[in-house]
Amino acid sequence: MRVFVFLVLLYANIFAYAALRKVQVIPMNLKKKIVAAAVAGTLAFGLGAYNANAAETERDSIAQVALLQSLAQGYFGGTITAGELLALGDTGIGTFEGLNGEMIVMDGKMYQALGDGRVIVTPDSTIIPYATVSFFDKDVALPLKNIKNKAEFEKALNETVEKNGKNSFYMVRLDAEFPSILFRSEYGSKPPYPTLVEALKGKQTEFTEKNIKGTLIGLYCPSYMGELNTPGWHFHFVSQDKKKGGHILELSLNKGTIYLDKSDKFTMIVPDDQKFHSFNLAKDMSADIKSAEHDTKGNMK
Numbered sequence: 190m191r192v193f194v195f196l197v198l199l200y201a202n203i204f205a206y207a208a209l210r211k212v213q214v215i216p217m218n219l220k221k222k223i224v225a226a227a228v229a230g231t232l233a234f235g236l237g238a239y240n241a242n243a244a245e246t247e248r249d250s251i252a253q254v255a256l257l258q259s260l261a262q263g264y265f266g267g268t269i270t271a272g273e274l275l276a277l278g279d280t281g282i283g284t285f286e287g288l289n290g291e292m293i294v295m296d297g298k299m300y301q302a303l304g305d306g307r308v309i310v311t312p313d314s315t316i317i318p319y320a321t322v323s324f325f326d327k328d329v330a331l332p333l334k335n336i337k338n339k340a341e342f343e344k345a346l347n348e349t350v351e352k353n354g355k356n357s358f359y360m361v362r363l364d365a366e367f368p369s370i371l372f373r374s375e376y377g378s379k380p381p382y383p384t385l386v387e388a389l390k391g392k393q394t395e396f397t398e399k400n401i402k403g404t405l406i407g408l409y410c411p412s413y414m415g416e417l418n419t420p421g422w423h424f425h426f427v428s429q430d431k432k433k434g435g436h437i438l439e440l441s442l443n444k445g446t447i448y449l450d451k452s453d454k455f456t457m458i459v460p461d462d463q464k465f466h467s468f469n470l471a472k473d474m475s476a477d478i479k480s481a482e483h484d485t486k487g488n489m490k
């Protein structure tokens with residue numbers, strides 16, 4: 190019993206420490222992580238109120254695989270599977286091995302919007318080189334009306350983020366009918382992988398849809414996230430019938446309520462393979478990243 194109490198206190202301290210650190214980088218493999226989470230879950234079960242806080246802390250964490258810098262330099266492989274990623278969140282966005290399409294995670298399911306415009310349910314064994322997920326809670330509701338374009342959409346969201354704290358993370362979800370929406374996907378590449386910008390050349394496809402029902406999943410990262418993720422907003426879309434989707438370039442909206450899930454904890458899973466360690470991740474890729482994120486003809490057809 191004494192050993193158990195000691196263990197409990199040890200875990201309690203670990204959680205208290207983790208809660209104090211706003212950003213934590215965990216360079217351990219996911220299997221260990223899942224075992225740690227399972228142990229924590231067992232302890233939380235027996236501990237009632239104290240560890241309920243720890244469970245909440247986990248729910249309020251954003252979990253990210255690798256970093257934008259590694260994706261920009263051509264890290265399109267990886268070690269984490271789709272199934273493992275879904276253990277860390279039920280909502281999110283990302284991409285797949287070989288940059289094979291745009292990821293939309295919602296309601297605990299992962300959808301893959303492919304370059305040819307189809308959407309598939311991602312097999313659990315698919316490798317994920319870059320993604321961000323969270324367990325979604327409706328912390329803030331923002332009713333929206335007469336949104337003419339993405340700039341207006343972001344402006345309304347930015348005002349809400351300013352009120353609620355611009356240096357936190359937000360996952361957002363909007364279920365609505367979009368009068369018009371323009372989104373992009375891309376065909377995958379084969380190894381040896383080029384850089385992100387090279388991989389996107391000639392591989393991108395754009396789709397415009399009118400009066401389409403579906404779900405927008407988005408992520409807001411604070412300005413200090415510079416090379417780890419995209420500061421500001423990043424939105425993906427999947428239609429209600431799960432047949433169309435991609436990375437949103439433009440949109441309009443008559444009416445809808447977007448929900449924001451605020452997170453004050455960030456967990457980064459650092460891949461531990463030879464390829465990942467071969468990159469100089471301090472290299473300035475900002476021009477490439479800007480071009481990859483915003484590369485579009487910019488007009489809805």
Ligand SMILES: [Zn+2]
Pocket residue numbers: 291423424425436437
């Ligand atoms: Zn995207």
